[in-house]
Amino acid sequence: MSETQVVFTLTAKCMDCYRCLKVCPVKAIKMKDGQAQVDPNLCIACGTCVRECPQKAKAYLSGVESAKRAIESGSAVAMVAPSFAAFYDKWERLRFIGALRRLGFKLVEETAEHAYDVSMNVKTIAGNAKRKHICTACPAFTQFAEKYREDAVELLTPVVSPMIQHANEIFMKYSGMMKPVFIGPCIAKKKEALKYPQLLEAVLTFEEIEKMFEEKGIELKNCEESFFDGGVKGHARWYPLGGGLLKTAYGDDISAVKTCVPEGFTEIEDALESVIESDEGIIVEPLFCKGGCVKGPGGRKDVNFYVAKKRLAEYIESAPVNGEAGFKPVMKAEFLFKSAKGADITEAEIEKMLEKTGKGNPAQRLNCGACGYESCREKAIAVIRGMAEPEMCMPVMRRLAEQRTDRIIETSPNGIVIVDREMKIIKMNAAFGAMFRCAGRQGAHVSDVIDPLPFEKLASETEDMIQETAAHPRAGITCHQIFYRMKEENHYVGIFVDLTRLTNTDKRLAELKEKTINQAKQLLEHQLKMAQDMALYLGENTAKSEELLHRLVVAAGGKDENRK
Known part of the structure; x- marks a missing residue:
């Protein structure tokens, strides 16, 4: 059964450049009739093609309409990824929360609040890394493992991501009466949410929430400052950056644990090869986007990556932290290998x-x-x-x-010859060789075969193209000929159309025409002489004959000198 299409192609914009195929880490792009189609059964929804397509021909499943319905119900909860601070300046952050409330969200919570619980559960499972463990907060990675790396699936920690844990907490707390809507920079979250339809109403990217603001005429500069409902523990706001999960789990003790934090597909592949072959215990925290969630394909494109990282670090240092100890158990995740390789x-x-x-x-x-x-x-x-x-x-x-x-x-039935800057023949076709009786003369100077003047004019750059009709006495032919310059190669091309037969035919027609007129004139003179001798007998017939012969002379293009 085909999976839900999360990433797809806008065919009208696709320009057959293969860019998406080149960057797709799992080659989920199918080329058909020059169009790049995304195969949902192979796609892991990492969004790399969306970010990289130069024609903006890749799009993703929209969550806007579902989010609008949740808002209209009056019970929508905004679950905001901690990476939001990377995309908004200091003065905008609290206004962003206010804008969400103005849009109609009843509650606005920070998903980092539940990221702490996820990290601590991972720590409980992994301990001091006596065995090999791979963290599962990044949905693009878990989907990659489930489809392409069976050897990695068995190492995945059976813990849901902060988004799913947050949605589950809302479901449990409000007995399913509230409608959670996640907001973040990740497209793979949309695919992850499809596994838990009972928990999430919609997943929005920051691109989508900005469009919703625009539709409602909401500008941050006109919004009141507001604060998140709830609080965040520990270092959970570090999640959007590489090592954030482990930093949240182990804090200052992280140096005592053997860890690996690969970012981007290439690093992940290299890390997996090393980890799986090794017998040593280690905790791997993979992030499919190079640079972490801050580089997510659904983030705001108008924000420089390094500016985004700086903003996030500033927010982490200044945002209030809940100092309460303890953590909750989280939902158990189940990961199954379903090969997509065929x-x-x-x-x-x-x-x-x-x-x-x-x-x-x-x-x-x-x-x-x-x-x-x-x-x-x-x-x-x-x-x-x-x-x-x-x-x-x-x-x-x-x-x-x-x-x-x-x-x-x-x-070609037309003669074609190519000469170089030194006027030497470098190529000719069979027709040219036959026309000018020069087959096999490659390397000879063109003047040995034909008049070189047209080529010399091109070489002097006085003309770019020459068209003319010329006779070639040595070859006994007349040609319509075209000469032009191949600028990049600095070569000159001549094309010759043999008009000899046509020219000879025209000449013969002219000769026949003149002969016919002369014969008609002679016949007319003879007829008139006979008419004078036999006027009584041939009077009427002579007039008719004279008219007939006159028409013959005129039809042949001559002038009847016997008529005034």
């Missing part, structure tokens, strides 16, 4: 596809990555699985295009 492809199938796509010779497997895949082999596998098109290979398509061009030139 059936295995045999070596024979791969080699056959490489041959079919013009890569049978290993020397032609450039592994250039222009198609979006790291190697020609990976691309061949994708073609077999229906995820890629053979035409995506740029070097092959260029080679085929060059072959087609060469074929067109070689089979």
Whole structure:
């Protein structure tokens, strides 16, 4: 059964650039008819393609309408990710909370309040890292593990993320009567929320909440300052940055525990390979976005990353902290491996596809990555699985295009010649060789074959293109000819259309025309002489004959001198 589509393509904007395919860490992009489609069964909703698409052709599942319905019910609760402080300046933060209340949220709470409980539960499970553990706060990572890394799934800590724990606390506290709406920079949270439809009404990105403010005409400068409902313990506001979960759990004792905090897909892959092969205990806190949640694809794009980090650090240092000790147990999470890789492809199938796509010779497997895949082999596998098109290979398509061009030139009935800056012939087709009886004369000076003047004019840059009709006495032909410059290569091209047969035909028609007129005149003179001798007998017939012959002369283009 197909999964819900969280990330998708706006086909009208997709320009067939393969950018999304190049950056997608799990290659969940299917190319069909030049359009990049997102396969929901392969996609982990990390949002990398949304952030990287230069045409803004990637979009994600909107939570706006669901959030509006929750607000209209009068019982909506805003659950705000701690990363909010990275996207708003100091004077805006409390006004942002006020803006949410003006929008209609009955309660506005900080999800960091429950991040503390999540961290402490992870610490309880992992202890001093005698075994290997992988934290599960990042939904993009957990979805990646469940689809692509079976060896990592068994190491995941069975603890829900702060968002799910927060929603569950609201559900329990208000007996399901309130409607939680999470607000953060993460698109993967939308996919995570689909697992818990009974807990969350909607998940919004900061982009979406800004649009809702705009629709209602809410500007932060006009909003009153307000404070979050509830309080945050410990270092939980560090969650948006790398190591935030572990810092919250272990505090100043973090140095006594062996940890690993990979950020971004490449670091995560490297860390997993190292951790899984090792027998040592360690706690891994992966963040799929390089730079942490502050770099989430649903954050505000108008805020510089380093400015965002500075703002967040400033907020963490200045925001009030609940000093109460103790923590609550959290919901248990269950993670199952459901492979998204598909059936295995045999070596024979791969080699056959490489041959079919013009890569049978290993020397032609450039592994250039222009198609979006790291190697020609990976691309061949994708073609077999229906995820890629053979035409995506740029070097092959260029080679085929060059072959087609060469074929067109070689089979053209018109003569084509290319000369270099020194006026030497570097290429000619068969038709040119036949026209000027110079087949095999590559390397010869063009003046040995034809008049070089048009090429010399191009070389002097006095003209960019020349069109003319000229006779070539040595070859016995007349041609309409076009000359132009290939600027980048500094070569000159001549195209010759043989008009000799047409010219000869016109000449013969003119000769026939003149001969017909002369014969008509002679016949008319003879007829008139006979008419004079036989006037009585041929009077009427002569008049008719004279008129007929007159029309013949005129039709042939002549002038009847016997008529005034």
